[in-house]
Amino acid sequence: MKKTAHIISHSHWDREWYLPFEQHRYYFIKLMNNLIEQFKKEGNAFQSFHLDGQTVLLEDYFVVHPENREIIKQLIEEKKLYIGPWYVLQDAFLTSSEANVRNLLIGMNDTKAYGHVSKIGYFPDTFGIYGQAPQLLKQAGIDTAAFGRGVKPTGFNNTVSDTPNFESPFSEMIWKSPDGSSVLGILFANWYSNGNEIPVDEEEAKVYWDKKLEDAEKYASTNQLLFMNGCDHQPLQKTIPQAIETATKLFPDYTFKHSSFDEYTEALKGSLPEKLQVIEGELRNQRTDGWSTLVNTASSRIYLKQWNNHCQTLLEKVAEPLAAMNYLANGTYPREYIRFMWKSLMKNHPHDSICGCSVDEVHREMVTRFETVAQMGEVFVEEKAAELAQTIDTSKTPAGGIPLVVMNTTGWNKQEVITQTVDLDKVYFSQMHFEEIPAYLQEKEMSGYKLVDDEGKAVAFQLESPTIEFGYDLPDDQFRQPFFAKRANLAFYAEDIPSFGYKTFYLVPVEHPADQPQAPSPEKSKEMENEYVHVLFHEDGTYDLTHKVTGNAFHSLGLYEDTGDIGNEYMFKEAKGHAATTTKGVPAEFAFLEKNALRTVLEFQHTLSIPVSADGRLEIERNKLIWHKEREAGRSSEMTKLTLRTIVTLEKGMKGPAFKLFIDNQATDHRLRVLFPTELQTDTHKADSIFEIVTRPNIPEKEWENPSFCHHQSRFASLADDKMGLTVATDGLQEYEILPEDGTIAVTVLRSTAELGDWGYFPTPEAQCQGMQTAEWQVLPHENDVIFSKAYVDAYQYKVPLMVIQTSAHEGTLPGTHQFVNWEPTGLVWTSMKMAEERDDVIMRWFNPAGTKENLKAAINDDYQSYKSTILEEKTTESTNQYEVKDYEIITLGFQPTRQERER
Template identity: 25%
Template sequence: FIWQGPDGTELFAVHLPKAGYGNAVSLSEDVDQAYKQIKGAIDDLLSRETSKSLLLLNGSDHLYAQLHIPHLAKELNKYFKDIEIKQGNLAEYIDYAKKTAKPNLNKVTGEFRSGKDAPILQSVYSSRMYIKQANERCEKQLENWVEPTASLAWLLGRDYPENLIWTSWRWLLKNQPHDSICGCSIDQVHKEMLTRFDWSGQIAQEVMNKSLDYITEKIKIDYLKKDELALVVFNPLPYPIDENVEVRIKFPKEINLNRVKILTIEGDEIPYQLKGYGLDYKIVFRPFGGPQFPEVNYADISFTAKDIPACGYNTFIIKAINEVKIFKEYDTDIRVGRDYIENKYYKISAETNGTLTIVDKLNDKIFKNCNRFVDSGDAGDEYTYSPPLNDKIIVCRLDNISIQDIGPAEATLIVSGKMILPVGLKPDRKSREDKKVECPVESKIKLFSEVQRIEFKTTFDNQCHDHCLKVEFPTNIKTDYVYAEGHFDVIKRSIKLPDSEGWVEKVYKTAHNSGFVDINNGKHGMAILNKGLPEYEIIPDNNTVALTLLRSVGWLSRGDLEYRKGNAGPSFPTPEAQCLGEYIFYYALIPHQGGWDDARISQKTRQYKTKILTKQLKNQPGNLSDKYSFIELEGDYLEISAIKKNEFEDKLVVRVYNPADREATGKIKLGFDIHKVYLGRLDESYEEKLPYDDGVK
């Protein structure tokens, strides 16, 4: 059949046999027995045949090649008159299938998520959630920081650290075989994954630091006084942003301070929040001696940096102040009360049960019962969520409410308490235990000045087994569809689920997202953003978005599940998949006007996932200005997924994609000299030369 992608691209595709990818696995050396297996596989293939090429797959997970296959193929040909058995590879099969395929093949669009004929095993999205979170941290660090900054430093004259970057990618990619990243292996496999994530992250961090150091060393700073430092704020994204900056400023010990001033390079004072100050030290590395640890005076500050240039930086002046007189607080859009926080976009109030009421000022809408924690039993395994027959749903009630970090730059609302949950399942696994255990939970909800985003940091201390914890956001938005970020695409899915009675695997209420889930009616909507939490569910009641935080199970696979027929793997116990202990989850909320595309939710999600980095400078020579943009993408809906050096030549790759369902045009503005521009492919080859002036249209 033909699989048509969202952009109209067509791909020749093949249905796997009903037996999966092993319809000719473990063939007997006895020709008669092998014939019976092959005959059954061929009959199945002929029932759906659309070409003269039939695929027999001799293998499966963890199996060696069978040495007798060449002889067996020769002998099997004596049993068939109109069919030739031939040993080959998948490329040969596809070539012959294309040549002999019937005309007007069926054209299919959309996702392949039906469990009618074969299990899809979609609960792997939430198995061992800590694996997904670690994977996202490494991916975003490499994509959003390491490759772009290394490429910009290369444009300025530094050698491109190709081997180090590839080493970091390789350690990460070794964690991405399907049973590894899906969290459905034995415990030891996942223990070793954490070490590889650490290795990948450490290498990436070092490359990023060196690249940023090289860039900042070329910035000319010649206007600082003795009691001033330059704070360079970097933005690796291809569009200018306003974003909160939280950083520890370090002055020499002889510069005393009890607060600071933040100034633009034009001299305008910026509101900020002093979160602490005192004595600290910094590490000074010397090429021909041991490190030094001089004492410094520090100030922890938070402020909203406006208009940080696209794929570039802006510089702010930090002036040390040491005065006895009382400092007058800045007046910004941040407001707080006993049980609420507020900025120009939202007002968030904590209710007596610990849920939140959110007022969306732009749309004059109110969302109630937000950030509600709901826990259910899970009698499934690492592959499949399966509720116990007599489940008990527990809605968390948090009764401790407080306000923290109050100031002109930010404010934090804290709700906390203890969930009283069953310790696990009863021995028959049909219901939850009567015995209960306390599981502390705390949610910190943060607003920044003039930033359209509500951030959540939720800590949960898991002390129980066999359960699933979700956080819910009722939207009350009437619509039949939900939008979820995918790979180079935003997927439109129906909220109504099909009847799956008689399917091999019942239809899942949950689905996958790569960064955000959005419900809207075209006039207004709500987007739930997350960091490494890929599973969500839409509950038709009030069109509630439920984000899975944790799923605790104790088996790699079981054969007695309500949602799936048979085993998906070996029945090994996996006690560490219960995910006991303390976990932290990061997610955010953006109520917005219009649809997800009009509200630029894709770009705002990437901004949320990209932590702002800074460097502190003194006066120094240089040839770069103190505010600069290397690359800027102009155009609605468009995204840049990669800025990197070409793997094979001294060329820069800028990969652009459009996740919206409409055509878009744009322009790439480059802050450096270019010689030629080409239209390239994903494999970084190129052919077509493009015209250019101030950008690429």
């Protein structure tokens, strides 16, 4: 039987990388205009073009050429131009679970306007892929995935190794998720440029195809051979019809076809062997030498990951649930604006963007985008929270009292210490001449206060001395209303705030206020304690952490370690001949900043002497394009100071202390980590990944040569035995390593490099991250592992604060305390609450982190009926009382309004 060579024309289009976005867009406009002309000129001789699996490129093009929208639409309808299914080709590990879903959901919804979607899970250059991807794809109706990385070694300049020991002997395989979902996996075994720039000249074509056919046949399990005619930012090859004619003439035993993924995968599925290699879970290049995994992009320009974590959390854990709760109260949901916020954020999610492995101009623009998303999200949350507060009946507020609504937008009940600025009094400019207001407020006698909850129960609180500050309101029906307010910071412990709900408190004036707890006098001992943990600090800033429930303790946690880094934005390589510098035995300066019944805040500071940079050999190696694996540079003999200021906070109700590190980074070419030696002897550990708390080995495969064995994490990494465990939850710190000799969790808090690291020498001095940098994490001791103990609840809620809205006394339709959605707190992990994209159904999502079945019961009220859905919000089952959730299953429920509710 003849073998068929499927030639798919494409261009892998990083929106920004070694050039900034607008410069890459300039060339993309040329590509698209050339494509239109090519289709007009060649007709059916030029069959199709694959537009890199992302729909955002159409938006980029139509900004410049809106007049060509109908032409492009026609090409897509005629299956000449293939788009989707993603919105952007995002990095898989460095974006959240919900961001990965929204990328697919929005991308596939966008394709509806154009008539056809390329239903292939397209990951051409993704830097490793999470293990639950097959389950997500299957739920989206996609049964095939194509990828370039994660299975076979890929090195400098995207060179592909012919190492025989990678996970699959074929370029075709079965890829299975932990829940058992599987897709056909297509590996670009010879990269996604293996059919690039095909010669028309017969002599050149003979040499070309002799090599290319042999390479493809080496890995193909069928007679269907794939040749990707393109590469990164590849201009259109206009001579493809002529090149195919030449190939057909030279190799009559082969059928050469200008093809598409639709045609190729259909032919491939019809010729697959009965048995293919099954690849399970994550694709992370574990059966390689470890030098080309690109895992260290997780620590490149950490400030980008911190920004991204803030914006993702703001949208998916606050803005969307709040808007859905507001819909249930008021019947309105601004889905277009929410979609706009998501699209704005996802433009920072392509792999060369969020991975921090582009030129400096790219990442400067990313910070501006993040700032924009944060501005949008913050005003959105403020407005929606105020709207929701207006529907709450606070009419029974005591005279002169201030209602404070505490809102919980997470999937678990929550309690925490709240600090909120409260306007005790205010005078508008319309009431008094503005010059007189500050003095009037300052001299006005202030009463005492008490704080009570919705049932009238007194709540302990602290109220600071007030200040006079300017402010303004923005009414819906009036011009800006300026005022001066007497403001004070209020702190109290908000207990048992219901998931997807709120609780109202009242700050009430009284003649004889209860005495507020006074801060105790400073102590010489450096200890912190609440009802859950005890922390004892040593002179060098390390600490012993005791879990009071079990009495188990961890010792000497929190050591800082600095090493030289002669790698690049993609990969870490430790400098030669210089031992790590640590804070072990380096005395720290301690001071209590706050110590009262609600919280203890301790500050300590180190000053380390470290090499100012790498030695002079590194610059020579960079200019010679010596790959990081082969570099021999050491560290400079010139020294500089590295100042580390750590603030530790332990509040009432916290399951472990929280840390914020301020790094005054004056050095270059180095990496800073914080170490947590657990002394636990285990073979595996767990980490938060995409819809999975994944189990990973502590020691790499036998093929691994790299001394470093780093991993990605989303929100936490955890080590445990059958008695005790330690989980480190982080805020945008997405790289960690397990040091197996003493069970140390090592979390990277800063990495300073100075070059992009691929396709030549692209200096990136801003990747050194000099100046003041910050890092935040929380340390959670617990019984057994992170799943059994449900310590993941605290880890996922870290950095998702309760919201407080000061409102007025008014009538409303909702009670003072309310929960919009009730669900039994099973062993599931909640990830999302939103409204459906195309109808007024509430959509909620969870995943099962364990290998045991769970039952899910969830309800809104009698006006809504639940049903099971896919991630694309397509109904799959009718309403039942409960839903069985399989091992590791991602489950989405929709809540559909009944006819009465719709008519209302």
